């Protein structure tokens with residue numbers, strides 16, 4: 001049995017608690033939140049995707065701490081699951097890594113690229129294993145895409161377009177651009193990271209964007225330049241009108257097929273091949289969060305460092321986002337130094 005402690009009982013903490021409740025061989029033994037109502041289970045944060053953060057976990061049955069540091073010091077906790085707001089990732093992440101326990105840390109790895117590098121450096125020195133929770137690398141339909149790109153099952157990629165747009169989630173953390181980093185860091189990083197997962201670090205980025213809700217970028221479109229792939233773009237934003245909800249899509253055009261993913265569709269993934277009927281692709285059940293957590297626990301059981309996503313990958317994703325923000329500010333493409 002692996003004992004887990006979850007820090008931060010917001011949208012993400014609740015999402016992870018749901019996952020642990022449905023997994024074998026793992027037990028949540030402690031939770032921490034500064035907000036007494038959340039710690040008491042009186043105020044439950046919901047999710048932005050249907051089926052997420054259902055709040056079925058009984059908080060009364062576990063140790064409860066007001067501060068993340070107290071949970072990190074609890075000797076019964078083996079795996080620390082850090083779901084606190086982004087600005088708290090650096091201090092709590094460094095404390096968790098120094099404790100010798102294993103760490104699953106929410107994306108974005110940190111508020112700035114410099115802080116994210118510090119965490120990746122600390123993870124290199126840590127006795128425990130560490131993994132950033134880049135859930136798209138585990139999302140059914142997206143794992144399929146990564147596999148067919150790697151295998152060149154339908155030939156080379158000619159164009160890949162990702163789109164993740166939503167109404168604003170609300171709440172003090174997401175309304176504070178200095179804290180959350182705007183949609184460009186908080187939301188769009190999912191696609192930026194998935195793009196580097198599929199195609200490596202881009203040579204240059206060219207972005208446009210605007211602010212509507214926070215003092216940072218709330219809606220961005222980026223073109224990622226590669227030598228081997230003609231067209232890679234991603235749009236991310238939470239500036240849509242209330243009632244819009246949440247939309248997550250991709251369209252990838254291969255030499256011999258076109259793949260379309262739309263989370264809202266009855267069959268989210270469809271493959272179009274010339275001369276054939278459009279074919280719905282059967283997907284594994286569950287959301288990326290469940291597959292990501294199951295994978296990390298498996299790494300912990302085996303004592304193997306995670307390879308699907310590393311702390312360095314997550315730190316690089318924050319650096320690419322900063323290059324995108326720089327491109328928006330300057331109006332010019334920005335060369336990305338991948339080293």
Ligand SMILES: NC(=O)c1ccc[n+]([C@@H]2O[C@H](COP(=O)([O-])OP(=O)(O)OC[C@H]3O[C@@H](n4cnc5c(N)ncnc54)[C@H](O)[C@@H]3O)[C@@H](O)[C@H]2O)c1
Pocket residue numbers: 007008009010011012013032033034035038045066067068069083084085086088106107108133135171173186
């Ligand atoms: N993987 C994803 O798809 C995804 C989705 C949403 C959010 N996130 C990330 O998860 C993190 C949390 O987001 P959220 O929506 O759950 O935020 P939230 O504001 O709803 O919840 C965070 C909670 O952490 C608590 N907290 C703050 N500092 C603390 C401390 N030092 N010790 C203990 N508790 C503390 C707050 O009281 C709050 O209840 C952010 O980094 C966010 O970017 C990831």
